[in-house]
Amino acid sequence: MNGNLYVIATPIGNLEDITLRAIRILKEADLIAAEDTRHTLKLLNHLEISKPLISYHRHNEETRQDIIIQKLEEGQNIALVSDAGTPGICDPGEVVIKTCIEKGINVVPIPGPCAFVNALICSGIDTKEFNFLGFLPLNKNNRKQKLEEIKKSNKTIILYEAPHKLKETLKDLKDIIENRKIVLARELTKIHEEFIRKDIDDLITLSETLKGEVVLIIEGGEIEQEENDLINLSLEEHYRYYEKMGLDKKEIIKKIAKDRNVSKNEIYMQFVNK
Ligand code: SAM
Secondary structure, X not given: OOOOEEEEOEOOOOOOOOXXXXXXXXXXXXXXXXXXHHHHHHHHHHOOOOOOEEEOOOOOHHHHHHHHHHHHHOOOOEEEEOOOEOOOOOOOOHHHHHHHHHOOOOEEEEOOOOHHHHHHHOOOOOOXXXXXXXXXXXXXXHHHHHHHHHXXXXXXXXXXXXXXXXXXXXXXXXHHHOOOXXXXXXXXXXXXXXXXXXXXXXXXXXXXXXXXXXEEEEOOOOOOOOHHHHOXXXXXXXXXXXXXXXXXXXXXXXXXXXXXXXXXXXXXXXXXXX
């Protein structure tokens, strides 16, 4: 019988951020596949766990997965971890997970820290709908295309960025986000954790001296919508369109009812518990 591949989230700074279940699975696994074995060894030493490790990183994902699959098919249980946070989220994991699924091998998520989720929930920016874009591409054309996507998006945008590229990224964003709010979540779960809520010019100045890991949360933009298009939106989207204009619930319901040519009560009933 095949073993299981456990995809385990590990701390993004604070070593206390690991679940009891993650610790148990790490102890019970036959083998741990780690992005950087030296890095994971520090965590395992802290948890007093001694286990065989195999490296599984961006540059050997394709080749290393054969060994991992073979061991799973022999019945071994394997724990997959990255250096920090959730494997597969801007970290290795996707390749072997897809192959396991194709081969009918059970893949089990063991939830835990993820930088963007924690940045988002404490940003104060809309959490209802968002686009997580990971790192902006370095290739000029692809980057331009992504920036255009951000410019047009009416949803919250989430970006990862390396400290030494932060200034350049903020400068690129300055041209497209106009007066949208932007929050810089830095060093999450660590001693110097902070949420910086300033305008983009101040952030650009700050970024010259800022150290540590960051997540950027950007408020969604306003979409210019033709009145005729509004009825093609879902009710939720239609609601948010007016909410973004700063209207209160009563005014929004009145406007939606008028746009859709239905009674206010009918719309009110849809949002009564929201
Ligand atoms: N797999 C990780 C996760 O679940 O969030 C992400 C790994 S990705 C290679 C690293 C990026 O995540 C960093 O450049 C930064 O943007 C973000 N990040 C990771 N840890 C962070 C932290 N403690 N505070 C802020 N951002 C962090």
